[in-house]
Amino acid sequence: MTSEDREAPSRDNEATPPSRRSIRSFVIRGGRQTAAQERAMAELWPRYGVEFNAQPVDLDQLFGRQAPRMLEIGFGAGEALLAFAQAHPELDCIGVEVHKPGVGHLLLGAETAGLTNLRVICHDAVEVLQQQLAPASIQLIHIFFPDPWHKKRHHKRRLIQPELVELLARVLAVGGKLRLATDWEHYALQMREVIDASTSFTNDAADTGFVTRNEERPLTRFERRGHRLGHGVWDLSYTRIVTPSQ
Numbered sequence: 001m002t003s004e005d006r007e008a009p010s011r012d013n014e015a016t017p018p019s020r021r022s023i024r025s026f027v028i029r030g031g032r033q034t035a036a037q038e039r040a041m042a043e044l045w046p047r048y049g050v051e052f053n054a055q056p057v058d059l060d061q062l063f064g065r066q067a068p069r070m071l072e073i074g075f076g077a078g079e080a081l082l083a084f085a086q087a088h089p090e091l092d093c094i095g096v097e098v099h100k101p102g103v104g105h106l107l108l109g110a111e112t113a114g115l116t117n118l119r120v121i122c123h124d125a126v127e128v129l130q131q132q133l134a135p136a137s138i139q140l141i142h143i144f145f146p147d148p149w150h151k152k153r154h155h156k157r158r159l160i161q162p163e164l165v166e167l168l169a170r171v172l173a174v175g176g177k178l179r180l181a182t183d184w185e186h187y188a189l190q191m192r193e194v195i196d197a198s199t200s201f202t203n204d205a206a207d208t209g210f211v212t213r214n215e216e217r218p219l220t221r222f223e224r225r226g227h228r229l230g231h232g233v234w235d236l237s238y239t240r241i242v243t244p245s246q
């Protein structure tokens with residue numbers, strides 16, 4: 001699935017009255033769930049799933065403990081999130097993804113690995129950041145290979161925009177990390193420009209603004225496809241700092 005396949009407007013947006021229409025970073029894809037993914041949604045959602053709610057969720061209650069928390073936005077099939085949650089039992093991990101087959105795939109992996117430090121929200125991450133996560137409740141955010149929306153007229157759909165960066169700053173505790181990766185150079189430059197301009201973040205890279213590949217990031221299906229197409233990959237890392245107004 002490439003983002004080019006998703007350039008048509010979503011039915012969601014079409015159904016929304018013009019005054020309330022927002023530009024979304026995704027189009028709900030019709031991709032069929034496998035029987036195993038369907039079973040995972042039915043049987044494992046009660047264990048790992050968190051329904052979207054416009055009220056801040058109590059994460060201590062959700063995980064049954066106090067621990068540092070990481071959030072992955074747009075986890076796709078969940079390879080990176082699953083590997084991270086397994087490697088870091090000391091952290092609680094929250095994945096947000098709108099694509100149901102991907103959610104089902106992650107749930108199956110979570111069950112096989114017997115994870116207890118993972119929860120999943122199947123909803124627009126923008127609204128989750130705005131409403132469901134409390135300020136400064138997260139210590140680490142991953143956004144790997146967000147849809148690049150190649151065409152110029154679709155750049156407004158890209159997830160990384162100034163408003164989104166401030167939402168990330170809102171939920172990220174001071175000292176927390178924001179890590180991103182993309183295989184699309186134009187988007188990499190936009191990410192760097194937009195996040196560098198925020199007074200809530202400082203770029204962890206000394207010179208170019210890009211860091212070396214994050215060793216913890218497994219090669220996902222999406223990244224492998226980029227390699228086959230001869231794309232480069234750009235990794236970015238930022239630290240949440242105290243903003244002048246704080």
Ligand SMILES: C[S@@+](CC[C@H](N)C(=O)[O-])C[C@H]1O[C@@H](n2cnc3c(N)ncnc32)[C@H](O)[C@@H]1O
Nearest residue numbers: 025026074075076097098124125144145220222
């Ligand atoms: C290009 S894929 C990359 C998936 C994965 N991170 C990887 O590296 O393989 C981008 C994913 O972000 C999801 N996505 C886009 N906008 C989103 C949003 N606002 N909230 C939640 N998920 C979103 C899409 O459904 C898609 O699965």
